[in-house]
Amino acid sequence: xxxxxxxIRQLLQVRDNPVEKVSGSDMKSLPVLENAFLLIxxxxxxxxxxxxxxxxxxxxxxxxxxGKVVLPAWCDSHTHIVYAGNREQEFVxxxxxxxxxxxxxxxxxxxxxxxxxxxxxxxxxxxxxAKRLEEVIALGTGAVxxxxxxxxTPDAELKMLRVVKKLKENYGIPVKATFLGAHAIPEAxxxxxxxxxxxxxxxMIPAVAQEGLAEYVDVFCEKGYFTTEETENILEAGKAFGLxxxxxxxxxxxxxxxxxxxxxxxxxxxxxxVMRDEDIEALKGSDTMPVALPSCSYFLSIPYTxxxxxxxxxxxxxxxxxxxxxxxxxxxxxxxxxxxxxxxKMTPEEAINAATINGAYxxxxxxxxxxxxxxxxxxxxxxxxxxxxxxxxxxxxxNHIEHVMINGKVCHTx
Ligand code: NIG
Ligand code: FE
Numbered sequence: 001x002x003x004x005x006x007x008i009r010q011l012l013q014v015r016d017n018p019v020e021k022v023s024g025s026d027m028k029s030l031p032v033l034e035n036a037f038l039l040i041x042x043x044x045x046x047x048x049x050x051x052x053x054x055x056x057x058x059x060x061x062x063x064x065x066x067g068k069v070v071l072p073a074w075c076d077s078h079t080h081i082v083y084a085g086n087r088e089q090e091f092v093x094x095x096x097x098x099x100x101x102x103x104x105x106x107x108x109x110x111x112x113x114x115x116x117x118x119x120x121x122x123x124x125x126x127x128x129x130a131k132r133l134e135e136v137i138a139l140g141t142g143a144v145x146x147x148x149x150x151x152x153t154p155d156a157e158l159k160m161l162r163v164v165k166k167l168k169e170n171y172g173i174p175v176k177a178t179f180l181g182a183h184a185i186p187e188a189x190x191x192x193x194x195x196x197x198x199x200x201x202x203x204m205i206p207a208v209a210q211e212g213l214a215e216y217v218d219v220f221c222e223k224g225y226f227t228t229e230e231t232e233n234i235l236e237a238g239k240a241f242g243l244x245x246x247x248x249x250x251x252x253x254x255x256x257x258x259x260x261x262x263x264x265x266x267x268x269x270x271x272x273x274v275m276r277d278e279d280i281e282a283l284k285g286s287d288t289m290p291v292a293l294p295s296c297s298y299f300l301s302i303p304y305t306x307x308x309x310x311x312x313x314x315x316x317x318x319x320x321x322x323x324x325x326x327x328x329x330x331x332x333x334x335x336x337x338x339x340x341x342x343x344x345k346m347t348p349e350e351a352i353n354a355a356t357i358n359g360a361y362x363x364x365x366x367x368x369x370x371x372x373x374x375x376x377x378x379x380x381x382x383x384x385x386x387x388x389x390x391x392x393x394x395x396x397x398x399n400h401i402e403h404v405m406i407n408g409k410v411c412h413t414x
Contacts, residue, residue, distance in 0.1 A: 033049070068382055073141060080325075082160050116150075133171055143363065219247050223255060251296075258283060259279070319354040357371050
């Protein structure tokens with residue numbers, strides 16, 4: 001099957017020589033072809049160029065993209081979309097003055113979701129999660145990472161990861177699985193933290209690895225959750241089973257999690273709402289991708305990741321949604337990109353780089369996703385008619401997507 005997209009107003013993120021990530025001042029340049037064509041063969045990008053150079057060819061289908069922008073589908077490297085039920089009561093409680101921390105201390109928060117998930121049969125959990133995955137694909141997400149962490153018992157954590165595995169099998173986009181047993185200390189281990197980390201290390205990680213259910217290991221390294229020492233022990237145990245670290249750090253407090261991530265060569269360190277100079281320093285020269293989650297900052301009214309300071313210091317940055325029932329009940333990467341521009345002062349070029357190629361890097365997919373390059377997967381967004389790509393984050397509340405293509409096929413049309 002050959003599909004040709006013609007008359008594209010702007011074809012974004014065109015990389016003849018693919019890069020694995022972009023950092024610092026390079027993030028300001030987004031390679032764009034104006035008045036372009038894009039040829040797809042099967043599930044891959046076969047060719048692209050200017051319309052005036054379009055060769056004569058036979059195709060099975062032509063899509064006219066006059067006035068439209070085409071770009072790689074979003075790469076959302078941090079989500080928790082496998083969860084049961086919702087937590088809108090906590091949302092209302094926060095409006096009425098409670099903090100996220102106070103709600104968690106009363107047994108709400110992550111523990112509230114864990115209770116619901118433990119009581120939900122796997123089939124039901126799958127149905128709820130599949131609906132969310134379909135929702136985010138329709139919003140232009142073409143690759144996604146999904147974490148466990150709302151189980152907090154060996155059985156419930158495995159149940160979550162089996163649901164992730166089923167999503168991976170049943171949907172066409174790449175789905176990367178992360179084991180996040182260290183998301184919170186469960187009620188039953190409140191006075192025996194060591195008992196819970198031992199359970200993670202000695203029971204959960206070996207079981208997850210044995211079933212081949214995850215490629216990454218995550219820890220919520222934060223005051224009231226897991227210390228840097230506990231984080232190190234868990235990452236060490238994960239690494240022994242081939243799980244690559246990818247961790248939650250610096251959401252509310254800077255307690256050294258960034259340094260722990262760099263020390264263990266984490267693929268990414270995520271959140272970073274509270275960053276000290278030494279945390280930025282620690283990331284310099286490392287292979288660890290910093291990931292910002294602006295919808296979480298928006299929803300919880302906490303600081304935004306200091307993107308300007310980080311990029312100006314030469315670091316790369318990725319953007320992701322953090323879609324979860326507590327801190328970010330939204331999986332809309334279009335909103336993430338707009339919020340990064342509006343609240344974090346990232347330019348549209350920086351934000352699009354962060355949400356495509358750098359997001360792909362943060363889930364080990366940079367060789368196959370995240371840019372318009374020959375042989376990469378044809379996971380694409382075709383917008384409606386827009387004046388140009390800066391209009392996408394500018395007109396932030398509207399859905400500008402006309403088609404989402406996954407593996408070379410249109411799978412959603414607005
Ligand atoms: O990434 N910070 C830790 N975990 C999630 C939120 C957990 C929840 O409130 O359910 C996050 O924000
Ligand atoms: Fe998260």
